[in-house]
Amino acid sequence: MTVSDRWLLPDGVEDILPPLAGQIESLRRDVMDTCQRWGYQLVIPPLIEYLESLFTGTGHDLELQTFKLTDQLTGRMMGVRADMTPQAARIDAHTLGQEGITRLCYAGHVLHTRPRHMLTGRTPIQAGCELFGSASEAADLEVISLMLEALRVAGLRRVHLDLAHVSIYESLINEAGFDRDTEASVFDAMARKSVPELDALLGDCPAGSAGARLRELARVSGGVEALNDARSILSGASVALDAALEQLSRVADMLARDFPEVDLGFDFCELRGYNYHTGLVFAAYVPGHGDAVGKGGRYDAIGSDFGRARPATGFSLDIRALTSLGQRPSKRTGAIWAPAADDPALEGVISGLRMTETVVRALPDDAGVDPAERGCDRQLRKQDGKWVVEALA
Numbered sequence: 001m002t003v004s005d006r007w008l009l010p011d012g013v014e015d016i017l018p019p020l021a022g023q024i025e026s027l028r029r030d031v032m033d034t035c036q037r038w039g040y041q042l043v044i045p046p047l048i049e050y051l052e053s054l055f056t057g058t059g060h061d062l063e064l065q066t067f068k069l070t071d072q073l074t075g076r077m078m079g080v081r082a083d084m085t086p087q088a089a090r091i092d093a094h095t096l097g098q099e100g101i102t103r104l105c106y107a108g109h110v111l112h113t114r115p116r117h118m119l120t121g122r123t124p125i126q127a128g129c130e131l132f133g134s135a136s137e138a139a140d141l142e143v144i145s146l147m148l149e150a151l152r153v154a155g156l157r158r159v160h161l162d163l164a165h166v167s168i169y170e171s172l173i174n175e176a177g178f179d180r181d182t183e184a185s186v187f188d189a190m191a192r193k194s195v196p197e198l199d200a201l202l203g204d205c206p207a208g209s210a211g212a213r214l215r216e217l218a219r220v221s222g223g224v225e226a227l228n229d230a231r232s233i234l235s236g237a238s239v240a241l242d243a244a245l246e247q248l249s250r251v252a253d254m255l256a257r258d259f260p261e262v263d264l265g266f267d268f269c270e271l272r273g274y275n276y277h278t279g280l281v282f283a284a285y286v287p288g289h290g291d292a293v294g295k296g297g298r299y300d301a302i303g304s305d306f307g308r309a310r311p312a313t314g315f316s317l318d319i320r321a322l323t324s325l326g327q328r329p330s331k332r333t334g335a336i337w338a339p340a341a342d343d344p345a346l347e348g349v350i351s352g353l354r355m356t357e358t359v360v361r362a363l364p365d366d367a368g369v370d371p372a373e374r375g376c377d378r379q380l381r382k383q384d385g386k387w388v389v390e391a392l393a
Contacts, residue, residue: 107125121320124318151293159285160286163264167240172237193269273299333375349380
């Protein structure tokens with residue numbers, strides 16, 4: 001690397017400069033304040049951990065996304081977090097060890113070895129909430145409702161929410177009894193919603209079989225009509241599938257009641273996080289943005305790897321993406337310019353103003369500088385022996 005290009009950053013890594021940095025921080029604070037008003041307690045997990053923790057439960061899906069390094073103190077392998085959910089689960093199961101319901105929220109940078117989507121970088125700012133200790137439908141509804149509230153705080157005007165249930169695919173694939181290679185091919189085709197591939201893989205399955213039901217489900221997505229189609233396809237399949245469809249229906253009805261402005265849909269090919277999710281899953285989208293702006297679901301198995309199995313559900317958001325997509329009212333960003341005068345009275349005025357205002361104090365090097373170039377829209381000027389704030393001319 002030459003001297004001239006030492007300033008270059010790796011692909012997918014960027015500086016966040018003013019005023020965008022201020023907008024991101026403002027949204028982060030507002031989202032965390034919203035979560036805390038719902039009873040979620042803030043935690044700040046470490047940036048790096050031993051791989052055994054990061055790859056526990058949810059983390060197994062994140063191995064390819066995690067940067068790895070050797071701890072110089074112990075020789076053990078460590079990783080830079082790619083997702084904060086496993087860290088929250090570790091805190092609940094081991095560090096806190098509370099009985100009953102635990103609600104945790106967090107926000108911070110995560111690092112990915114490659115961009116998760118063409119519209120994202122490798123250093124997203126992840127915010128999220130996790131609810132531990134309740135397997136109830138009410139807990140699922142609370143987490144989804146809080147995510148929608150956070151998206152409202154972010155200024156997203158139109159939100160589409162997809163609901164799904166991993167036990168539907170899990171029940172059918174287990175019943176089908178495919179060999180490992182076929183199962184992997186079916187999973188890949190379902191995840192990519194490739195109907196032609198599924199037709200080729202499952203076209204010989206007899207009507208009413210698990211394979212035939214999977215092939216038909218791949219064609220089903222949309223609003224309430226999609227849920228009715230799924231009921232028809234899965235009719236008589238199993239009690240577990242009936243229960244999953246009924247749960248989707250009940251949760252959708254309650255969300256439609258509480259968030260009538262949100263478009264609800266059902267996607268039975270939604271397999272994101274299939275290896276760790278255990279129940280209801282959801283993802284939020286906005287027009288013109290191909291990736292989910294918020295996602296989550298139930299993951300009851302993760303705590304067992306930390307020696308304390310706990311039911312759990314939660315969601316995560318990318319604050320950086322939300323800042324560019326939302327329409328939030330602009331907050332006053334003006335500041336007050338204070339001269340470099342050596343006056344005790346001026347010092348007292350500046351100290352008082354800085355309790356609620358931004359005051360930029362001029363330095364000797366600022367001679368001839370336009371205060372507006374420093375972000376100021378007002379200035380301190382001495383009139384009749386007193387320092388007063390007035391608009392810049």
